[in-house]
Amino acid sequence: MRTGADYLSSLNDGRVVLVDGQQVDDVTTHPAFAPVAATIAEMFDLAADPAQNMQYTAPETGATANRTFGIPRSRDELRLRREAIETWARHTHGWVGRSPDHVGTFLASFAAHPEVFAGEGRDLSANVTAFHRRLLDENLYVSYAIIPPQVSRATTASGWEGEFLQAGVVRETDEGIIVRGSQMLATGAAIADEVFVSCIKPLGPDDSDFAVSFGVPVATEGLKLYCRRPYAPAATSSFDYPLTSRYDEPDALVVFDDVLVPWDRVFVDRDIVGVRRQFFETGAHVLGNWQAQIRFATKLKFIAGVARRVTQVNGVDKIPSVQEKLGELAAVVSGVESAVLAAEYTAEPDASGQWLPGRQALYGSMGLQSETYPRVLAILRDLVGGGVLQLPSSVHDLTSSLTAKDIQHYVQSPGVPSEERIKLFKLAWDIVGSEFAGRHQQYEMFYAGAPFVVKGAYTYRNYAYDDALEDVAGFLQSYKLEDA
Ligand SMILES: Cc1cc2nc3c(=O)[nH]c(=O)nc-3n(C[C@H](O)[C@H](O)[C@H](O)COP(=O)(O)OP(=O)(O)OC[C@H]3O[C@@H](n4cnc5c(N)ncnc54)[C@H](O)[C@@H]3O)c2cc1C
Structure with missing residues (x-):
């Protein structure tokens, strides 16, 4: 190959x-x-x-x-x-x-x-x-x-x-x-x-x-x-x-x-x-966007790992309110990971014999993506605080004889050497704050179409609303004015 x-x-x-x-x-x-x-x-x-x-x-x-x-x-x-x-x-x-x-x-x-x-x-x-x-x-x-x-x-x-x-x-x-x-x-x-x-x-x-x-x-x-x-x-x-x-x-x-x-x-x-x-009518939109959700889930898990590590390094990971934030992050990320698997679990062959992931799970996850990704970034942004800016201007500050000693002494955490702390927080900045990060936020919100299209055309149309309506109609018929 x-x-x-x-x-x-x-x-x-x-x-x-x-x-x-x-x-x-x-x-x-x-x-x-x-x-x-x-x-x-x-x-x-x-x-x-x-x-x-x-x-x-x-x-x-x-x-x-x-x-x-x-x-x-x-x-x-x-x-x-x-x-x-x-x-x-x-x-x-x-x-x-x-x-x-x-x-x-x-x-x-x-x-x-x-x-x-x-x-x-x-x-x-x-x-x-x-x-x-x-x-x-x-x-x-x-x-x-x-x-x-x-x-x-x-x-x-x-x-x-x-x-x-x-x-x-x-x-x-x-x-x-x-x-x-x-x-x-x-x-x-x-x-x-x-x-x-x-x-x-x-x-x-x-x-x-x-x-x-x-x-x-x-x-x-x-x-x-x-x-x-x-x-x-x-x-x-x-x-x-x-x-x-x-x-x-x-x-x-x-x-x-x-x-x-x-x-x-x-x-x-x-x-x-x-x-x-x-x-x-070929299944391309379904299979292609499932690929995108698989990739998206991988990325979110990585960001969750960065968030968790930041809380460990800053020594706040045992605080219940911080664990609540990490829990919310875990919930959002699990939702996407689960949708990928749910789509696979509900997959069916089409008329040509091509197996396609279940639309409801796929488009359900996509419908939330324009909120999921900004929410994930907001949680990471909250957890890193000013640590992403209390950073040396570049790698040279770690090697220059003029600056290296101070940087090693002041930019560190318990059990975490300076270089490791700086690497982690520079990575976090490239996720939430750099120009690359801004482009990625735009990408995740728009790559499959503007949010009004994804929600209005794909998620809305592919949810089993008929089943939901039938359920409600059956319930409403189960009691009458005279019974009251
Ligand atoms: C980083 C990035 C990479 C991309 N990569 C690709 C790629 O590889 N290939 C590709 O083909 N495309 C790509 N796209 C384009 C992407 O598919 C489009 O951005 C997306 O389809 C939305 O179209 P638009 O940007 O023209 O937004 P618009 O359709 O102009 O919508 C922008 C906003 O205007 C409002 N709006 C517009 N029309 C209406 C309406 N009728 N009703 C209500 N509100 C409305 C909404 O608020 C909407 O969010 C990429 C986009 C980004 C940001």
Whole structure:
């Protein structure tokens, strides 16, 4: 299987990644991207190690492949899939949200339902299954941009003043479609192999030009990635910013300057119903978001560990009111961990034989995520107090002869040497206070859609309200006015 070295050597391919008004020469050496690319390379090495149990023989190709790209065909395969996702998530402690297993999962579910892509006109289903086979064979890292750029949310793209602000089809040729416009927000694309582009937000009847779905290499002529400000270059050291310095995934606005997308890479072509069906009638939204919850649970457990350690170091862990705070944290984290397992426990096969986690447990957890994550951060913030600021300015204060003695003497705790205390509190700051931390809060609140969408569309619709209503109706019928 493809190793980390194979992955890194494939990235210097002429891709157009833009930062600070400049095109990046090579993402594997640029300070914004090299650290997180190295992390992804480590993940590929893990997957290539048979001892990690992340491999299986893919029935689609007959070859060894990454289990997280497979279609789960039994309850047991679903469990093994979860364990493989956990192996990757544990490697980054959940701090890489768009690791290759995220979009790879969506693509697996697409391939489980090729009939959804047969469309009204052109049958594009073979493109979807061929793309999935390539994903399995080549162990690809695919990112995605499936949200219209934030221009105005008062109307959809057809109501905007500028033409083709959102990525859409300007014309077609014998070779494929010509795409112009932009789409947000491709996390990881700058260091990925491919980008999958579509639109998950509902479109109006005049938006058919924007109702497309396709996958292209990042290094495609006319494709440009406008990255947000990277945080890794400002991270003075791995000691000062232990998370920023390893896991700063780039987010980018993807711009298409009349990009030719060959027909064999098009999955949905100007079909408003088709773009929604790909997400919601293939199981992709369920399986893909379950991957995200598995990763989220891993991250929350890590944060809970940091919180508990902080209370030990500060000597407050035996105080009942502090234990109450740790208890609340444990309750929130257990809720997400339990939802992951409950979704697996209530899994069922769909019509194609693909096993899908239970929707109620999955979307229940997702519906609370925009409150869960800020609450977890608030508890950690409460527990660390000013300790995250009573810190030396950088690692140099620990080594300079001018400062080291004072730092070692004054910044310590009973039984906890200075270096260990400083490492812990700098880690806590990278969780609650750094720019990386702020981006992560935004990520966890929005990655699956704005909270009003997640709660209103997914959680509300997938709760067994019919059962609840029936229960209440039965109770109300059990007594009458005359009985009173
Ligand atoms: C760090 C980060 C990484 C991301 N990575 C990816 C990625 O890899 N791929 C990808 O495709 N997308 C990604 N996204 C984009 C993400 O999917 C979107 O942020 C999300 O779908 C919400 O869309 P929006 O940001 O345009 O918010 P909007 O839809 O503009 O909503 C913002 C707020 O406006 C209000 N609002 C807007 N419309 C309404 C309405 N109709 N009714 C009520 N209130 C409304 C709500 O308060 C809402 O929270 C990422 C986002 C973040 C923050």
